[in-house]
Amino acid sequence: MFGKYIEDRVAFNEEKNPDTWNNLTKEEGELLSWFMLEMDKRKNVIDKHGTESFGPFYYYFYMNKLYEKKLLFQIEIGNELFYTIPREMDEYFTTKRYKKITGNTYSFDMRVFLVHLLKHFNEVIHQNGDNREGNDPYHLHTVVHFLKKHDLAVLSEWVRLNPDDFFESITIHYLSHLFNRDDKDAILLFKEMLYGHSFSFYDAINTMDDQNDIVEYPFFINGKPSSCIDSLMEKRKDYDGIVRLNESEFLIPSDAPISLLWSITLFAQIKSIGQMLHVSFSNDSVQQAKKHRVPYSLWDDCLDSLKLESTSEKQSMKQYWEMAHPIVKRDVYIFYEISTKALLHQLKKEVVNEFGAHCVVEHEEGLFILESISEKWERLLKKSSLTFKERLTEEKDNSDNKVFRKVDIEPDEWQEVDRLSAVSFQLMSYKENMMARLIRQSQALKLPILIETSNKEKFIVEVKTLNFQANNANILTYKGYEMSIQQIHRLAIVHPHNQDSTTNIVKK
Numbered sequence: 123m124f125g126k127y128i129e130d131r132v133a134f135n136e137e138k139n140p141d142t143w144n145n146l147t148k149e150e151g152e153l154l155s156w157f158m159l160e161m162d163k164r165k166n167v168i169d170k171h172g173t174e175s176f177g178p179f180y181y182y183f184y185m186n187k188l189y190e191k192k193l194l195f196q197i198e199i200g201n202e203l204f205y206t207i208p209r210e211m212d213e214y215f216t217t218k219r220y221k222k223i224t225g226n227t228y229s230f231d232m233r234v235f236l237v238h239l240l241k242h243f244n245e246v247i248h249q250n251g252d253n254r255e256g257n258d259p260y261h262l263h264t265v266v267h268f269l270k271k272h273d274l275a276v277l278s279e280w281v282r283l284n285p286d287d288f289f290e291s292i293t294i295h296y297l298s299h300l301f302n303r304d305d306k307d308a309i310l311l312f313k314e315m316l317y318g319h320s321f322s323f324y325d326a327i328n329t330m331d332d333q334n335d336i337v338e339y340p341f342f343i344n345g346k347p348s349s350c351i352d353s354l355m356e357k358r359k360d361y362d363g364i365v366r367l368n369e370s371e372f373l374i375p376s377d378a379p380i381s382l383l384w385s386i387t388l389f390a391q392i393k394s395i396g397q398m399l400h401v402s403f404s405n406d407s408v409q410q411a412k413k414h415r416v417p418y419s420l421w422d423d424c425l426d427s428l429k430l431e432s433t434s435e436k437q438s439m440k441q442y443w444e445m446a447h448p449i450v451k452r453d454v455y456i457f458y459e460i461s462t463k464a465l466l467h468q469l470k471k472e473v474v475n476e477f478g479a480h481c482v483v484e485h486e487e488g489l490f491i492l493e494s495i496s497e498k499w500e501r502l503l504k505k506s507s508l509t510f511k512e513r514l515t516e517e518k519d520n521s522d523n524k525v526f527r528k529v530d531i532e533p534d535e536w537q538e539v540d541r542l543s544a545v546s547f548q549l550m551s552y553k554e555n556m557m558a559r560l561i562r563q564s565q566a567l568k569l570p571i572l573i574e575t576s577n578k579e580k581f582i583v584e585v586k587t588l589n590f591q592a593n594n595a596n597i598l599t600y601k602g603y604e605m606s607i608q609q610i611h612r613l614a615i616v617h618p619h620n621q622d623s624t625t626n627i628v629k630k
Contacts, residue, residue, distance in 0.1 A: 146193075153184045154193070157205070158212050159309050161291055165196065165203035169533075177584035177600030178533060178568035179618065185531045196531075197283055200276030209286055209352055216313045227320035228342045233349030235341035236289060237376050239296075240387040241395050242266060248391050248410050260339050264299040265292050274388065274414040285380045286354045290316060293351075300336065301326050316351040354380045364428060365398070369438070372428065373398040385424035388416050408442035418443060433478040440480075455483060455490035458510070473499065535567045536618050547620070549574055549612040557607050558595055561588050564615045574612040582616060 146154070156175065160168060172181040188194040193211055197204050242262040269277065269292070280288045290313075297312045298304040308326070315321050323337065336342065365373040374386055376397055383399075386392065388411045390401040408421065421443055430436045460466040470489055473482040477499070483490035491499055503510065542563075549572060552560065564571045570584040583599040595607045 147184075147187075149180070149184050150187055150191075150193075153181070154188065154207065154211070155215060157194075157207065158215055158313070159306050161294055161309065163204045163206060163287065163291070165205055168205050173568070177570075177586065179570045179584050179616070180600065182532050182536075182568070183618070189531055194531075199280045199283055200273065202276075204284075204287075206284060206287055209355060212313075213317055213352060216310070216317055217319070219310065219314075223320065223322055223325070227322055228337065228344060229318060229320050229347045230315040231341045231343055231347040231349060232289070232293070232316060232351055232354070233347075233376060234343075235293065235296075236380070236383070237395050237399070238262065238341065239265060239292075240383055241392050241399075243269060244387045244390075244392040246270065247388065247414065248407055261300055262296070265296045268292060268295055274411075274416050278384065278388070278416060278420050281384045282381060285384075286351055289354055289380070290351055297326075303327075318347050318350040349377070362429060366428075366430075367400075369435075370403045372401050372403075374401055375399075379427070382424070382427045385420055385427070388414070389421060389424055403439060403442060405442050412443070433474075433480075436478065437480065454493040456493050456496050457485070457488055457490050459488040472502070476502070532618065533568050536569075538567060539569070539618060542615070546615045547617045549614045551612050554595065554607055557610060557613055558588060558590075560613055560615065561585055561597060561607070567615070569618060570616045572614045572616055573610050575609055576611045578611075 153172075153176070156172075157168070160171060162168070169181075172185070175181070176184075185194065188207075193207060195206050195208075197206055238260060239262050242258060242260075243266050246266050277288070293316060294309060294312045297315070298308065301308065303326070311321060311326060327336070363375040363378065367373060372390075374382070376383075376395065376399060386399065386401050389408050390403045391407050393400040393402055411421070425436050425439055428439075430439070460469065466484070466489065470482055470484055473489070473491065477492070477495050481492040481495050500510075546560070546563075561571060565585055565588070570582050572580065572582050574580045583597070583601075583603060585597045586600045587598045589596050589598070596604055597607060598604050
């Protein structure tokens with residue numbers, strides 16, 4: 123499901139070419155530095171803040187440049203678009219600003235924090251403990267309140283697609299509340315902490331009254347942390363550190379893949395934490411997750427991660443989801459027409475032995491195979507030299523546009539540009555009232571203007587406001603430059619797709 127997004131991320135990771143980063147233009151670096159300190163990465167929020175901070179044209183122009191260089195991506199999570207940059211790029215920009223400190227320093231252990239957070243969140247979801255703030259010595263309720271406001275199905279999709287971005291966001295949310303700081307310097311300090319850099323509490327806390335309590339928190343440690351933010355990206359499919367205690371209780375190592383720990387938090391009760399998490403599944407715990415609209419696919423993935431020894435064990439735990447409902451809507455199956463009865467029976471036995479009885483339904487003319495295992499089963503057929511052809515009722519769309527969208531990052535207003543006459547993009551002399559109209563038009567279209575003054579000086583500006591005072595009109599740009607339109611000799615709107623006119627973009 124990661125689709126094109128993951129392919130590009132993998133390619134970026136393999137290259138890891140610092141020249142690409144060091145050769146960014148000043149404007150691209152400025153935009154990236156701003157972006158990495160914005161915690162809410164939803165596209166509509168970033169676009170709003172970006173256009174207000176830099177000006178619409180400047181913002182969209184350089185966002186597209188970063189997009190073309192594969193230093194910026196878009197992901198769809200829960201029908202909402204998010205921006206993200208490669209973790210390596212974020213670390214590079216954060217680390218190169220870091221200055222080593224001396225004296226009494228601490229580190230922040232990401233994994234220890236997450237285990238404590240998930241334990242507290244688990245108690246709230248399953249209502250299996252005293253959830254009053256007095257029973258929350260590490261003030262984790264601030265993050266739990268944040269999580270409870272969101273759809274758990276959407277949060278689960280976020281964890282699956284971008285676990286590092288998700289947990290970075292909620293961790294900085296926590297640290298901002300803990301230290302009572304949300305300024306840019308503080309956020310940068312918190313990001314340095316997430317990458318394992320040491321810090322001083324004197325740098326983090328405005329008032330030192332609470333320092334003695336905070337230094338005792340288990341995730342603030344002397345020495346090197348065992349886990350940092352980048353370790354959350356690891357996806358180990360061969361993970362086998364789980365111990366089964368009985369039919370429904372397990373010991374889960376605290377360094378298990380983060381997607382598994384998240385699933386455990388939703389579907390089981392966490393009895394204790396430490397190097398191993400003692401967890402217990404039950405009808406009630408799974409049904410509680412269902413009340414929060416957590417999808418069945420996540421429960422199925424969770425069972426796969428537990429690596430149960432037999433199909434019957436997995437089927438037994440699957441019943442926690444189904445309870446006693448007489449009719450259960452289940453899964454999608456693909457029909458494979460099989461020509462002989464002997465081959466049909468043989469293949470059915472192989473599917474049951476390899477994948478489980480729930481993955482196959484027998485029909486007199488063939489087998490219905492669970493869609494999620496169909497590719498694996500087809501590979502087994504090919505290994506056995508059994509060929510087949512596809513005769514589908516309609517073409518299947520294999521594109522993965524749900525997760526990744528390769529589109530231009532530009533405002534809708536730019537689609538109206540071609541309706542303007544060619545004269546609008548040429549330097550021309552105008553009367554003041556016509557000049558004001560043209561400036562208003564550039565603002566509406568989120569485009570800058572090219573100005574030539576009476577002394578032949580030329581520069582590009584993006585107009586933030588156009589003010590009329592008495593018999594004069596003044597423009598104020600997003601960069602804080604102010605001038606009277608009486609100083610303008612000639613004027614033109616800058617076309618967004620004209621590379622020649624945007625080479626020296628937005629000078630004032």
